[in-house]
Amino acid sequence: MLKTWITIVVLALESTAGDILISRAMKQIGDLHELRRRAGIPHVIFRVLTSGTLMLGILFMSLAFFSLLAALSWADVSIVGPACGSLTFVSNAVAARIFLHERVDHRRWAAAVCVAAGVALLAT
Amino acid sequence: MTPRKYLVLACVTLLGACGDVSLSRGMKSVGGITWQHWTHIFAALANPWVAGGIVLLLGFMATYLTALSWADLTYVLPATAFGYIVIAGLSKVFLHEDVTLKRWLGIMLITVGVGFVATGPALTEKHHRLAEPEEKSLAAGGRP
Numbered sequence: 001m002l003k004t005w006i007t008i009v010v011l012a013l014e015s016t017a018g019d020i021l022i023s024r025a026m027k028q029i030g031d032l033h034e035l036r037r038r039a040g041i042p043h044v045i046f047r048v049l050t051s052g053t054l055m056l057g058i059l060f061m062s063l064a065f066f067s068l069l070a071a072l073s074w075a076d077v078s079i080v081g082p083a084c085g086s087l088t089f090v091s092n093a094v095a096a097r098i099f100l101h102e103r104v105d106h107r108r109w110a111a112a113v114c115v116a117a118g119v120a121l122l123a124t
Numbered sequence: 125m126t127p128r129k130y131l132v133l134a135c136v137t138l139l140g141a142c143g144d145v146s147l148s149r150g151m152k153s154v155g156g157i158t159w160q161h162w163t164h165i166f167a168a169l170a171n172p173w174v175a176g177g178i179v180l181l182l183g184f185m186a187t188y189l190t191a192l193s194w195a196d197l198t199y200v201l202p203a204t205a206f207g208y209i210v211i212a213g214l215s216k217v218f219l220h221e222d223v224t225l226k227r228w229l230g231i232m233l234i235t236v237g238v239g240f241v242a243t244g245p246a247l248t249e250k251h252h253r254l255a256e257p258e259e260k261s262l263a264a265g266g267r268p
Contacts, residue, residue: 022189023197032193033128048189065181068144069165069174073151079227080148086234089201096197107240108198114237121230 007071008080012087014064020095021057028053086115129194132187139184141210146177149219205238
């Protein structure tokens with residue numbers, strides 16, 4: 001069980017790094033619908049594939065993916081899925097405040113407490 | 125938000141959940157992977173359920189990138205939270221996993237927590253600050 005939870009925490013950290021990097025990259029690239037309408041699909045693909053920040057984010061997501069594969073081989077998906085998602089959600093809120101300068105108000109901290117309680121219930 | 129954008133968010137939710145369940149079914153049939161034999165992960169890619177799960181998760185990634193191009197990270201993540209309920213339902217039906225009352229309560233609490241954020245503002249303060257001068261100008265009768 002300890003091995004599962006260590007993997008879940010590592011997976012959450014990898015996912016958070018990936019999410020933050022990918023979010024920053026996609027904001028730099030801009031609305032894909034608008035970009036496709038203005039310059040066409042080849043230009044959209046070029047912009048996405050040449051973004052260094054996006055590639056770094058995808059690298060972290062890939063690490064999270066292989067950690068997920070390992071975790072799913074010895075744990076129930078209904079534990080690993082929600083637990084990773086919840087921890088990632090909380091760590092994303094913290095990381096988004098620090099690295100993306102997003103506003104995390106009381107409502108969002110209340111959400112973090114509910115999510116943490118939900119994870120505790122899933123673990124018992 | 126247009127219907128097309130809601131459809132993209134629905135695809136993010138469903139593709140992610142179905143991909144996770146497909147991967148789980150595949151990895152259960154492949155068997156446990158230890159650190160001593162970590163290269164077995166690559167052999168698992170030949171399993172149809174694992175391969176199908178990867179295809180579904182590639183679709184998830186494409187729709188996720190699209191959503192992040194026009195929405196905040198803190199908006200997209202809550203929108204995909206209902207995927208947990210989909211995962212629990214699919215796990216019970218297709219994987220015959222034991223989803224107890226406590227687990228359902230945990231999933232409900234997570235969803236409530238996600239609801240707190242989902243009902244809040246989608247834009248960050250940074251965006252509000254950018255909008256403020258325009259709003260004040262309009263309120264004063266000035267041109268935007």
